[in-house]
Amino acid sequence: MTKRAESKYKINRRLGENLWGRPKSPVNRREYGPGQHGQRRKGKVSDFGIQMVAKQKLKGYYGNINERQFRNLYAEAVRRKGDTGENLIGLLEQRLDAVVYRLKFVPTVFAARQLVNHGHVKVNGRRVNISSYQVKVGDVIELTNRAKEMALVMEATQSSEREVPDYLSLDAQKFQATYVRVPGLSDVPYPVQMEPNLVVEFYSR
Structure with a gap:
């Protein structure tokens, strides 16, 4: 059995979105993050922060893939011909x-x-x-x-x-x-908006 360091629903609450569209998700009741500081007002998010969240959403959606695996998938997406973001979605769906x-x-x-x-x-x-x-x-x-x-x-x-x-x-x-x-981004039934283009920008920095 795979070991997971955090609850899947904690990922939802940290990101403030119902990643898998499940009715059981606590985000449906509490949109703020987990923990004693979860309800603090959030400041303006930088471009880097926006890109980081896009990456965390995509990683989290596919079972919280570890960073090494995710980076390897990105490297393969870059190596292939065509749009890197679309390639990344295809590899994740494979x-x-x-x-x-x-x-x-x-x-x-x-x-x-x-x-x-x-x-x-x-x-x-x-x-x-x-x-x-x-x-x-x-x-x-x-x-x-x-x-x-x-x-x-x-x-x-x-x-x-x-x-x-x-x-x-x-x-x-x-x-x-x-x-x-192999599907493209528009073919995949994500319950929330995924932005692989921002993930590409994150790794291209």
Whole structure:
């Protein structure tokens, strides 16, 4: 099981946004940050601060990815042809844990990471237990027979909280899907506004 240093909802409150659009988020009731100083009036935010928040939102949304992994994804996005911000979103959406979350096999991206790490997900018929594994176009993703019977999975797949995006082709009866194409920013159903262009500016300083 992956270790997380802070509650996922604390990320929400620190950023002041409901990152995953979940009805349970405390931001729905308290928009100020956590802790005794959370309600202090915020001063004017610098350009650097705005860029930093954009990076924290993107990192937090995908399960609070550590800085080394995130920087490596950015470096790969720069290396590829095309718009760096769009490339970064595509690489994040190709992470296996992100794909499992998008397919509604689990309720949260943190649960998706745990499901992958515990060996309950197969890619092209082979078990993959690395959550950062990069799924390619045409890859077939499916759950193991044991995972299909989990209460968490059954509940998530029947939930109407989210929809499966069209860059994934899902056979809900078989708990199996095909990765159709790499999405761009406009294709990804983020509940909040993401600004990868500001992340690019942050790392380009």
